[in-house]
Amino acid sequence: MKIIRNFLTVLLITIVGIVKAEEVNISSLSELVRYASKSGNVVTMSPGVYPLTEYLPVDSMRVRSNRKEYQYITFSGSNNTFNLDGVELVIDTKLRTALKPPIHSDEFLMTGSDNVFKGLTLRCIGKGYSLGGTVLQVAGRGNTLKDITLHVAGAFPYGYGDLFGKGKAKETVIKHYKHSGLLVTGSDTKLYDCKIYNLSFGHCFFIQKKAENIYFENCYAEGAIRSTDDILAETSGPAFDVNFRTWTQNREGKYVVTPGYMKSLCEDGFRIYGPIKNLHFKNCTAKNTRAGFELRSNTRVILENCTTIGTERAYWIGDDAIVKNCKGDANYGPLMFVEGSNVDVELILDPAESDRIVHALITIQGENNKVVLKSPKGEKRTKELPILIGYTHPMHGESMSPYDEGETVGLKFMNKTGMPIKIGRKASNCEIITNGVVIENKGEQIKIKQK
Incomplete structure (x- = not known):
């Protein structure tokens, strides 16, 4: 009898949750921000291109920085469905430069649980750069992402891959400001048909903080490539300024860019840090990473x-x-x-x-x-x-x-x-x-x- 009562209780809670789910249609970033903190809704946004600067002007970044508000949008609600097919958010990277967030800050953050996000495109533009952050972090538990596309840009220097270092390592020759794509730190996250096109030095998809039960299916990561011969042909710029000195030695024992090789200009397509239990990739592709x-x-x-x-x-x-x-x-x-x-x-x-x-x-x-x-x-x-x-x-x-x-x-x-x-x-x-x-x-x- 106790098992039956528990089952009926769970069933009743589920039914009530479905009944209370509100279906709403929105057509602005301000409405999206408002529903990002609510729970139990089905939110459908009108297709279109939405420049983030129209909602968050560059001159508002100082106030946000003073408040230590480093995310553009935080999805803190739970049990939502966001239908965002045809919605493209354009992110001018000069916003990040003006905000001056601490290293490893995320621009869009999902902290709520058991949400479904469908169809969103996030596109970075401009010549600003991040101090080492990620476009999107999925931190809540049990979230599902479907057909999410990221176009990543905004790192310094860009065009050399990891030839001159990749972070705080003492061997680093040129200080890097990375900008990565999609970080998963929340357990039970599922990603279907998600794509990242990375024109930045940083990872495409990566997982940290001992997240468990992560599933990728039909996901795609793509970077750009450049020959070391092309890099050595530069007559000015960051590589030229350090005499093409690398942070790792070549096969002759020299720390210098060596002709004849091909370098990816981003980091990894799919990467994990630490013990990530129950990780599964199916039908996924990485190109030029x-x-x-x-x-x-x-x-x-x-x-x-x-x-x-x-x-x-x-x-x-x-x-x-x-x-x-x-x-x-x-x-x-x-x-x-x-x-x-x-x-x-x-x-x-x-x-x-x-x-x-x-x-x-x-x-x-x-x-x-x-x-x-x-x-x-x-x-x-x-x-x-x-x-x-x-x-x-x-x-x-x-x-x-x-x-x-x-x-x-x-x-x-x-x-x-x-x-x-x-x-x-x-x-x-x-x-x-x-x-x-x-x-x-x-x-x-x-x-x-x-x-």
Whole structure:
């Protein structure tokens, strides 16, 4: 009887909540702000382009800064549905410069729970810059985002990627002011068909603060790329002013921009920080970002049917990761870094090639990993790239930097790409099936079967 009473109570609360939900139509930013703090509504906004400066003029930023009001809009209400199809908010980046917020402040913040947001576009314009913030943070619990699009801009310097550092690191050569896309810190967040076009130095999608149960489906991240040759051709600007000194050394041991490589001008397409439990990506794509999917946690993450295109490094995974039917190229950098243990990987190598320098197809370290690497049927890469077993990623993942060796034990590896394999001295007790040659084997108890 107690179970039945509890069920009826929950059912009654749900019914009451549905009955009380108010359906409202709005057509201004001031109305959107008003309903952002309310709960239990279905809010539909008229399609159109809404410049944020018409609601928040530049000369209002000083007052907001004095009040420590660093967000443009905070969605603090819960149990709402916001129908924002065709709604575009244009954000002049000079607002952020005038506001002068502390580092890591967000412009739009969702702190309420169990909301649904559909169809919004946020577009950054102008030549201002952020001090290190994010366009949108989802901090509340149980929120769902559908068909949200961000066009990110507003970082300094822009045009070099992470060649000269990326934050507070002591090695940083040029001080950076990042501007990232979408940050998730709230558990049980779901994102469907969300897109980020990033013309800024900062991440596209990233997750922090031990958020749990995060799900991405059909999401897309895209940055821009530039050759190191083009950077070295500059005769003025931030890179020229520091004599092109980098924060990581190249393979000759020099700290200088090296010709022949391709750099992404943003950070990662999909990135996590810290232990993020129950993280799942399905049918997601990263193009021209630094890393496609950098998921170096000690918790299990799942990727299925995901794709990378033209990244500096495609997939970077940690302990217990599951990668199924995913694909990517090694056009501008390695296809994968396996850093953890107990991973289960099935990865398809796209045969795309370029004239840029790439030093490895994948690197593998860790214990008891299972990796299957294959090519699409009837398609194979022609330029040889070595598969490095018993090797680490280069420092900071930088393609110009040298690789080191790392402990690799109990690996089961199947190579169906025809690419050559190099096995380091720290690899042991591994089983390898390959249709490519083994160009070097310094490991111990390595069983190799040619197929």
